Amino acid sequence: PRTYVITGAGSGIGAVTTDLLRRAGATVVGVDLRGADVTADLSTAAGRSTAVADVLTATDGRIDAVIACAGISLPIPTTVAVNYYGATEFLEGLRPALAASDAPRAAVISSVSSLQPNSAELVEALLSSSEAEATAIAEELAADPRRGGLIYASSKRAISRWVRARAVSPEWAGAGIPLNAVAPGVVTTPMTAGMLTAPESVAFVDAAVPMPLNYHQPPEAIAHLLIWLTSPENTHCAGQTMYCDGGSDVVLRGEDA
Ligand code: NAD
DSSP states (O other): OOEEEEETTTSSSHHHHHHHHHHOOOOOEEEESSSSSSSTTTTTTHHHHHHHHHHHHHTTTTOOOOEOOOOOOOSSTTHHHIEEEEEEEEHHHHHHHTTTSSSSSEEOOOOGGSOOOOHEEEEHHHSSSSHHHHHHHHHHTSSTTTTTHHHHHHHHHHHHHHHHHHTTTTGGGGTOEEEEEEESEEEEEEHHHGGGGSSHHHHHHHHHOOOOTTTBBOOOHHHHHHHHHHHOOSSSSSSEEESTTTTHHHHHHTOOO
């Protein structure tokens, strides 16, 4: 059976993806703050490297696919630490082990928020400066109630751009490893539960993320696509952000985008 490593395996999309893969006979090593096989805090550099080491121990260094689902959506600097560095550093740390598989695959979760207003300064810093510099910019945004919300969108814009840049490099495509992202619209998980109770906040979410096809879906809608992208059947998708969002991307960007 194939061996998958899934971050954020304790809840929501990561938990459902873990469950579906295990039912299909795969071996899954879950990583999360709690309730998973490997306990790790992906918001710190030390936590990420411990996570990589513990995963390599748990799998004997044999890994066929990595799916990075861990994320938070709060208007705080930790959001970039988890959503961006918690995915990029973790994936780069496991890449050498992945490259030894005969059908290696990797996927991360972006968001339809990657298309929403963000801080270009933070996005650029994430892609090309140090974590300390990016964190300093996120701290400035977090201190301004009108701009804190840009942090999440910036983390997701940056992860989609990172996937695009790295996917075609010698280390990923050159080593035969498809690397892609999935961008959900609104799926019903603990992350969104609080926003989907009061009618006023539902109206706010619906205006920001219009979903003409099947409205809000459960996490399975995303899990099945992650599973296909990281299966041996995916031999040619690289660097893509697949919007799995009920058509939101089309509504927001228009049919000629
Ligand atoms: P969720 O809150 O149910 O699950 C997220 C998981 O990440 C949790 O188990 C949490 O413990 C883990 N996590 C958070 N911080 C961590 C850390 N420092 N170290 C290790 N693990 C950590 O949320 P979800 O809806 O399943 O979200 C999964 C991914 O999908 C996230 O990246 C999120 O941004 C993205 N996403 C979700 C939606 C949605 O509508 N739910 C939409 C777009 C994108």
